[in-house]
Amino acid sequence: MENDSDVLLAHRLADLAGELALRFFGRRPAARHKSDGSPVSEADLAVERAMLAVLEEERPGDAVLSEECGALRTTSRRRWILDPIDGTIPFLAGARDWGSHVALEVDGALRAAVLTRPTEGVRWWAVQGRGAFASTDGQPLSAARPLRIPGATVPLGETRVGGFLMPGSPVEPVRGRVRWVESPVCLVADLLEGRADAVVDEGGHVWDRAPAALLVREAGGRVDDLCGGSRLDGRWLVYAADGVADGLTGLLRDAGV
Known part of the structure; x- marks a missing residue:
């Protein structure tokens, strides 16, 4: 700083x-x-x-x-x-x-x-x-x-995933391949505190994503824009525990996002 x-x-x-x-x-x-x-x-x-x-x-x-x-x-x-x-x-x-x-x-x-x-x-x-x-x-x-995000090692079908999805999102079918979770307070906080394994963000803005991106990285998690980087201004951003990040991002890419 x-x-x-x-x-x-x-x-x-x-x-x-x-x-x-x-x-x-x-x-x-x-x-x-x-x-x-x-x-x-x-x-x-x-x-x-x-x-x-x-x-x-x-x-x-x-x-x-x-x-x-x-x-x-x-x-x-x-x-x-x-x-x-x-x-x-x-x-x-x-x-x-x-x-x-x-x-x-x-x-x-x-x-x-x-x-x-x-x-x-x-x-x-x-x-x-x-x-x-x-x-x-x-x-x-x-x-x-x-805060430290646990390195989840569960099978993909048991991975707890939540998200902010647009109507008609191509990710909708993916819900059935994971344990989809909701939060009454804050999905990103659930990831940070071990109550979720990943969060999928579709169509967010930089001001929506910037705090979460730094929080997840500093807590030992991964931030992935599905294009090989972690840009905040694209359509997709995934925040995930290290142990599930590759499997989940691969599933999303297979869904055509």
Whole structure:
């Protein structure tokens, strides 16, 4: 990490996002659909404005990529990647599986990441080269619990896999070849904490994926874009325990993805 204060700032942004979002949660904030059909609410916009204001004060020269405002100050070698409320649909529905994403990228490499679930009072975070951790909100550094993804060795048919799939996804038939799992809170956290063996992500955006990618790698898992790399801006991304990654990605490729 170039500057340990970046880690503290990432947590500060996550704190702010969670506090503001909870003020709107359960109160039916005004919402509309964007051009791509996805919803955005006044809560998303308020949280984003607050996070951007902190970055403007604390890191005025850094670039930003955020879901609602897009790219800002694109020439900097340092870029903050934000999703003010990831999971706006469950947020508006009063469900639990939503939170905020914060990541810092320097020279194209992810350096720090925070993923939260404010209704649960928990977060998962990582620093490049230093590991991945779970914490309670409020004291994320002093109460950190190290994370390590178990190296699963079960047969492919017993592999616990969850995912974010598009309607009509070619992966649908694959569900019957594995143990498909759901999560009421966070599939990526289930992988990090040993309750799942892999997560398949179809059609996500960089701001959706950046924290998960660093968390999974720092916890000893694999991140695969099905094209021989781990790009965050393609159609597919697979997060997996090391022992099942090759078998699962092979199954997905055989399905024609």
